[in-house]
Amino acid sequence: MIVLGVESSCDETSVSVTQDGKTILSNVVFSQITTHQAFGGVVPEVASREHIKKMTVVFEEALQKAKITAKDIDLVAVTKGPGLIGSLLVGINGAKAFAFANDIPIIGVHHIAGHIYANQIESTMEFPLIALVVSGGHTELILMKDHYSFEKLGETQDDAVGEAYDKIARVLELGYPGGPAIDELAHTKAPTYAMPRIQTKGDYDFSYSGLKSHVINLVNTLKMKKEPIDKAGLASAFQQAAVKHLIDKSLKAVEDTHAKMFIVAGGVSANKHLRSEVEAHFTHVKTSVPPFAYCTDNAAMMGIAGYYQYQKNPVSDSMRINGHSRLNLE
C-alpha cells in the first residue's frame, strides 16, 4: 500500500510517499526555521503564509523523488492536529483537493501518532510498549498494547520540556530553537549549579515550570548582582535535571506495565543527552529513538502512522475533515 503523507502543523511543509508503513520512497521537508529565527520563535501567521507558498511544489517534489504518479497512491494521510490551526488548514485543504481530484481516500492522522510511528522507520514495535513523547508542546507517557492503541499514563502538569528548553535558551541568549543550542553547550561542561528537585502529583506526570523558573530567577539574580554567568555550567545543570526527570518517570512506567519496549518520540528525541541516557538506563528492554532526520516534524512519519491507522480502521474521512488545534490521541 502506497501512502502519501502531508504535514503542516507547525513550521515545516512536508509531503512524503511511503510504502506499507515502512519504506520511505520520498520525504520532502521544507523548513521555515530561518524565517522564524528573525522573530525568536514560530509566528503562526507567518508560518501559514509560508505553507501556502510551498504546498504544491512540495507535493510535486515528493512524487518526483518517489518516481510515482498520483495514480499509484492508495491513501492520503494528513495531519489533522494538534498544531497551529492556520497552518493545519493549508495542509488539510490541499490534501483534500489532491485526494478529490485523483479519487483517493483520505484520512486525518494525529500528529503525535506520527511522532510515535517515526520509530517504525528503523525499528519494529513490540507490545506492550511505553512511548515517551517529548516536544515543544508535549511531555507525556503513553502505553501501547497494540498497533494504534494509545493509553495516556501521564503528562506534564505545566510546561512541556521543549518549551522549557526554548525559554531557558532565550534568557541565556542562545537563540532559537533553544533545544539544540543548550544540548551543544551542556556537553562542553559539567553542571556548576544546583537544581531543585521536581515534584509531581501523579507517578507518571511531569513538571517543568519549577525548574524553568529556578533557572530564570538564577540568571536574573546574577545579572542584577553583576556577577558572571557560567552559561555552559548552567545549561549542563538544567539539561541533566530535565533529562533525569524524563528517565525516572519512564523507568517507572516501563517497570509498572511490564513493557517489552521503550520508545522516544517528538522533537526533543533528537537531544543527544536524552538519547545516551536512554541507552544507559533501559538495558533491560528493547529501545528505539527515531533516526535524527525523523525526530522533527516530517510527513514520512504521518504516512507511516496513517498506514497503521488505516490497517486498524479502514474507514476514510469525508471531505468535511477539518483541523484541530487541540486534539486527544485516541
Place this chain on the structure above:
Amino acid sequence: MSQSLKHLVLDSATDYLYIGIFEEDKPLREYYELGHNDHSVKLMDELTKLFDALNMKVTDLASIIVGNGPGSYTGVRIGVVVAKMLAWTKDVPLYTVSSLALMASGHTGKVLAWIDARRNHAFLGLFEVSETSMKALDKEQYTHLDTYKDTVAFDKETTSGKPNIKKLFNSNLLTHATHIHAVAPVYLRQTEAERNLNDK
C-alpha cells in the same frame, strides 16, 4: 473529444463561501452561503457535491478562477490552496481575481467594496460596474475607511455580494497564473510580527 468550456470559480476570503461552475459564462451550479468560521469544512464538501451533481471531474475544466484576497487571512488560504492543488495536479489553467472584485461584481454603478479589518480600517476596492462588465477605478488598499470615503465618489458601498462571473469574464480583472506553484494570496498587509520587526 470536444474542447471543455467549463470553469470553476472559488472564493473563501470573506464571510461568504462562493463556489460556481460555469459553461462559458452561464452558471451550471452555484453555492453562495454565509459561513460560520467553517469554510475549511464546507469548501471541499460543497465542491464535491457540485461536481457530483453535474457528473463532472476536475479534468473537465478549462480553467479554475480563485479569489486571492484581500480578506480573511485563513479564509483566503483555504480557497487558494484548493485552487492551486486542483490546477497543479490536473494541469488546469489557473486564474486569480480580487475577492473585492468578486464582491463588487454582484452590484452595479460605482461600487465601493470593503472588508472590515478592525480599528476603523478596511481592505477596500473601488469599481465601475455595468450590467455586463466592470473595471477597477483605484488600486485596492488597506486604509482608514471613513477617510477614504471622503476622498472618492461612489454610488454604493457593500461588504458582500454574490459574484456575477459574466462581468468578470468581460473585464481585465482576471490574471492568468503562469506559475501555479507561485500563486499566493494578496494580503495587503504584513503580519504584526513583521511590522514590529521592521519598526525596530
